[in-house]
Amino acid sequence: MRLPSAVRRELLDLAVQALPEEACGLLGGTGDRVVVVRPCANRAASPCRYEIAPQDVLRALREFAAAGLDALGIFHSHPAGTSAPSATDLREAAWPELVHVIVGMTPRPALAAFRLGDGVAQEEPLDAP
Secondary structure: OEOOHHHHHHHHHHHHHHOOOOOEEEEEEEOOEEEEEEEEOEOOOOOOOOOEOHHHHHHHHHHHHHOOOEEEEEEEEEOOOOOOOOHHHHHHOOOOOOEEEEEEOOOOOEEEEEEEEOOEEEEEOOEOO
16 A cells, blocks of 8 residues: 555544544545545544444545545554554454554554454555655
């Protein structure tokens, strides 16, 4: 997955703004390049898990389609953890076809990407365009 520097900054900013809860949302783009971040409310309102409302998913998918973009990924943050998937992430992962970008805040802010499915995480490279 390719993340431009502006997208990286936006993801980090959203993670900080959501503290102490997890930030979450969807990523849209073309090919493997993310061009838009669609933040969504975390219905779980939790520092250790996230839940995106179905209506937010539908709204983001419609916005992507109207702009000629595809849904490429899901993002969320770990306010007190690293960018590695948690046991909760592995257990509750949806949409294995999408890349999951995790913003870890500890020990310092960092991003990592994974394909999550069947309780397994496969790391994906995050490149700049």
